[in-house]
Amino acid sequence: MATDSSFSWERYYQAPIVGIVRSLPLDTIRPITQVYQDAGLFTLEITMNTPGAPKIISLLRKEFPGMNIGAGTVCTMNDLTLALNAGAQFIVTPILDERVVKHTVARQIPIFPGAYSPTEIHQAWSWGAAAVKVFPATQLGVQFIKDILAPLNQIKLLPTGGVSQENIRSFFVAGAVGVGMGSSLLDKQLIEEKDFDSLNQHFIKIKGEIQDFIQS
Template identity: 65%
Template sequence: MSNKKSFSWKLYNRAPIVGIVRGVSMGVMRDIANAYLKAGLHTIEITMNTAGATEIISKLRSEFNDLNVGAGTVCNMEDYERAVAAGAQFIVTPILDETVIKTAVAQGIPIFPGAYSPTEIYKAWSLGASAVKIFPATQLGVQFIKDISAPLNNIKLLPTGGVSLENIRSFFEAGAVGVGMGSSLFNKKLIKEGNFEGLSDHFAKVKAEVKGF
């Protein structure tokens, strides 16, 4: 995959949203990716516990030039190596695995490791994380992001879990540099109905909320 371009921060910064896709087939994935790009979103993560994840990552990489395609739920080096071999341009983890972070940093691959406590967040950042995924942000909410941002103001925070169309803006106002969104972004009902026009409109609404950040 070395002939392919690496992760584009320029594309990511146009809409600092990491869309998390879990348990979708490749056929549907193409329609989702088209709707995603149409709405002006560019960064998408396929979780490694999705059936055929590596194949989906490879296909998205070869078919969509304007997508940053990454791997999520990377828990260990085995997951990491499979993801990178498939062409993943960035790595997201639900937990803090030092070896995975150090390897990604050494290989120049952006990594967003999952952390929860101030100590974990600081540790992930000091190991070289591109941004720290605050996970799960569901219970912690916006206030936690504000509280963490005060003493750890240099650390880039990417809250994931519990981010919705209704509250996404408040996370950015609290100091987040991006968010991870799964089911609240990839509306299951619209996907099931094959309403990709509606899905693209939903994506566009979410993107509009972060305008100016």
């Protein structure tokens, strides 16, 4: 049973999409997070190369207790320490760093480390990854997910990079347990225009593409 401070797998599986927020100011991220939650999406990653990322994570944790708020682009132990001290409920990395993965696992916090090759994917899983972020998925495609899962069917894969409304369903059909989405989810034009009603509808449409794979 998840507590207020722990990652909620129940909420995650209600909408298995990790929204990636990068380089936006807090006063923009706040309304995005509200719209995201209103659309029935609950897992949001703030990248550590976003200015003021630890403060943003900490504030979102307080203001949106029903969300999973995590840290992305965690590349070093220093990044990890800052993220965990800010209250990040999950960790995402673009690379495979043994110390970062094992330390996070020891803290019983879900980590989605980035991996590319079958060897890296298996290594990340063996170190205790909650799921392995296949990155960049745009270079590998849906067939790669199928090919990996044929011999390594016990591993949970989270393709990230190049996932869009047009292809998101195909990744789930291939066996992914979720996806990471950045610019294709957080529409830059709608955000710049502060058209949060349209952004809400955009989120709902993307979630609708994977309705068959959502656990209610």
